Amino acid sequence: MTVLAIRGLTVRIAGRTLLDGADLAVDPGRKIGLVGRNGAGKSTLLRAIAGEVQPDGGEIRLAARARLGYVAQEAPGGEASLLETVLAADAERAALLAELAAEPDAARLAEIHDRLIAIRADSAPARAAAILSGLGFDAAAQARPIGAFSGGWRMRVALARALFLEPDLLLLDEPTNHLDLEAALWLEGWLARFPGAALLVSHDRDLLGRAVDAIAHLDRGRIALYPGGFAEFTRIRTERLAQQKAQNERVAAERARIQAFVDRFRAKATKARQAQSRLKALARLPPIEAVVEDQPVRFAFPEPPALPPPLIALTRAAAGYDGRPVLRNLDLRLDQDDRVALLGANGNGKSTLAKLLAGRLAPLAGEVRRAPRLRVGYFAQHQAEELDPAGTPLSHMQAALPQASAEQCRAQLARFGLDADRAETAVAALSGGEKARLLLALCTRDAPQLLILDEPSNHLDLDAREALVKALAEFGGAVVLITHDPHLVELVADRLWLVADGTVRPFEGDLDDYRALLAERARAAGEGAAKPHAAAPPTRADARRDRAETRAAQAPLRARVKEIEARLDRLHREAALIESKLADPATYARFKPEDIAWAGTRRAAIAREVEALEAEWLELQERLEAA
Structure with a gap:
């Protein structure tokens, strides 16, 4: 049984076909990353599933009684408090409470109360407050208007709304766009614990590598599903494109060979029957599939003139x-x-x-x-x-x-x-x-x-x-x-x-050290004050913590190694520049003798510093390997 089934979906926006006979099935509990180029139609697909866009063809079918949560790219705003914003996500509860305030007749009043009990309306404020608290909002923050918060915190409120609904299917459209690195790491962990299915639009390789178990690639209106995370998707797609290209080359060569025979012998009576047979063989060859390889994207920053340090x-x-x-x-x-x-x-x-x-x-x-x-x-x-x-x-x-x-x-x-x-x-x-x-x-x-x-x-x-x-x-x-x-x-x-x-x-x-630091802080915050009386056997969490502590202990060494490598890179480039200037005859006509003498002195000083840094680098590497 699937929680979402899409068959033959076609969607056109402003005369442009974004989805053209697309198919996709999402099983309960499955996490799927939706990728594709800008403008391919990823957000449009989510909006169509959420009912905000009317398809031009095909069907979108949600499982019976399935609850849908949708977090769009734009964070919510307004003057409502955080708690009110989360509670408003349950449209049925809000509608029932509004009807209750209008003082309906006795029969309808009983129906409303029965339904409010069924959907646990009385416990909704407590549940919403608990969710917001888990996302870092204390009681005072929950009473503040949502418009007073930055985009990253408002995106957390949008996620809180979705979590409050306890959806069977969660649609996330670029959720990390408004999150800082800490919140993005939190989202990754939250998705790992989320029991429902999720369809996630993201360009974050780390999130797509850790939080999903399949990749849906939207390309030229169709959806192709690949198992695994983003790295596996890249590998499989690259292999498929290579195979398709090779197959096209084989079919094209066979077509050319048969066509050459037909062109040569079509007019000869003795070969006419064979030529006709070849024409039939030509018609039976599979069509050449178009391998539309995306144009490579290139950025180029203008080269700036050098300035003396520091900037x-x-x-x-x-x-x-x-x-x-x-x-x-x-x-x-x-x-x-x-x-x-x-x-x-x-x-x-x-x-x-x-x-x-x-x-x-x-x-x-x-x-x-x-x-x-x-x-x-x-x-x-x-x-x-x-x-x-x-x-x-x-x-x-x-x-x-x-x-x-x-x-x-x-x-x-x-x-x-x-x-x-x-x-x-x-x-x-x-x-x-x-x-x-x-x-x-x-x-x-x-x-x-x-x-x-x-x-x-x-x-x-x-x-x-x-x-x-x-x-x-x-x-x-x-x-x-x-x-x-x-x-x-x-x-x-x-x-x-x-x-x-x-x-x-x-x-x-x-x-990695920063992730370990955040995880340790979260673990420490979640621990109670009481300590166990007896030592517990080591767990996987203990092993992860030990590795994190080891990495933290080695962090200064690794940081110093990076500093040395960066410094060596700068020194090598400076030395190369001095060498090129000293090798240029025009230098001696353009600069004073004392400047040229200084350049030679500087070159010697660089050589001494490079030697000392390389010795220190080797020593640090030995210490890291020993650890």
């Missing part, structure tokens, strides 16, 4: 709003080859630090020193709301670069996949991913030495996220990254800063 140095700085500091005692430094990711829960001040570094927020105390001629590119998702819906990407770029030609503006847009057609499409008609590309193009238009990216991967599909990773790897400037996507952090950042307790400090470890 930014903060000394005992404080930052906040209306004279009230959010962050204090900031002693931080950024160089042009730094790649930093910010960790910390929503509300701890990550965006405040980003605005301070970007120069959009003046320090309340201390000192912020910037390199002369420093250019900063600042990306934040809320900037999409500031775009002119009637304007086009080209008109926005021309307004941002008034001295540039139309061709130069188009070239900058093309760096982020906004081709000629999209460049002249109204912003209102762009997808969320296309708006994100436009914002990236705008914030890098001046070739900044520092990129500050606040949730840059929201609304980008999987291929675009990989393109972003590659572009950042090739970027010659510094990067400060705020993201809920662990995959992006692991591939881009070589340093982690923890924003917590009103300040920012380096985190000595990697994301």
Whole structure:
């Protein structure tokens, strides 16, 4: 028995066919990740299942009496309290209470009371409060209006609404877009415990790798189901595409061979019968299936000019709003080859630090020193709301670069996949991913030495996220990254800063250590004060905790190894630059003898530092291996 059956589903939006005879079955308790390119129709499919979009053909069938929970991309808002927002999710309870307040006749009054008892209406406030408490909202927060909370916390309320319904099928549309890394990790654990079925639209590789047991790929209107997580889906699909391509090549070669025989002997009487036979064989060959390989997505950040270090140095700085500091005692430094990711829960001040570094927020105390001629590119998702819906990407770029030609503006847009057609499409008609590309193009238009990216991967599909990773790897400037996507952090950042307790400090470890820290905090918070009198036998949880403690103990060593590797990389690049300059005859005509002498001295100093760092690196590796 399936909780959801989709057969031959066809949906057209504004004359465009998004779903064309799509089929999908979801069994009870199964977790399925729904993937596909931006604009393929993933959100439309969820809306059709939820009844918000009317199909043009086919059928969508839910199991009898199955309860459906739907969490859309946009977080709820309004003046209702958190508790009221969650309670309102049960539409039947709300309708019965409204009818009860209208004082119906005695017969109907008895029916209403019977039904309220059946759906446990009296215990609903307590159940809703317990769910909200489990998601981090205390009693005071539950009484506050939902509009007073940030997007990440409101998304938790949306999840609380869905959980309160106790659905048999849960539809989640990009749930991590409004969550910080901590909340994304919480969601991953929550889905693992959720007993119902789930259909999850996400571009988060980690979530798709850990929280689902199958991948549904929506491509050109059809749905193909693959067992396993995202890595298995990628492997199977790659193999299938290779097999299909090879089969097409074999069929094409056989067609060409038969057609050549027919063309050669059709007019000869002695061969006419054989030619006719070959024509029949040609007709029996299977049709050549189109292998439509997606066009590769490429991003390219403009190469910035080099500046002397540091780009930014903060000394005992404080930052906040209306004279009230959010962050204090900031002693931080950024160089042009730094790649930093910010960790910390929503509300701890990550965006405040980003605005301070970007120069959009003046320090309340201390000192912020910037390199002369420093250019900063600042990306934040809320900037999409500031775009002119009637304007086009080209008109926005021309307004941002008034001295540039139309061709130069188009070239900058093309760096982020906004081709000629999209460049002249109204912003209102762009997808969320296309708006994100436009914002990236705008914030890098001046070739900044520092990129500050606040949730840059929201609304980008999987291929675009990989393109972003590659572009950042090739970027010659510094990067400060705020993201809920662990995959992006692991591939881009070589340093982690923890924003917590009103300040920012380096985190000595990697994301595994941070996950272990969060898990340990959650475990400690969930433990009672009482301790068992007798020692319990070790469990898997104990083993995981021991491994986490071991990783935590090794974290300073691994952090130092990463620092050394980053420093060696910088030194090797500096040495290569000095070598190239000294090998260029023009250098000796352009620079003073004392400058050239300094370059030789610097080269020798680099060699000594490299030797010392390599020796330390080897020693640390031996200690890690021994541990």
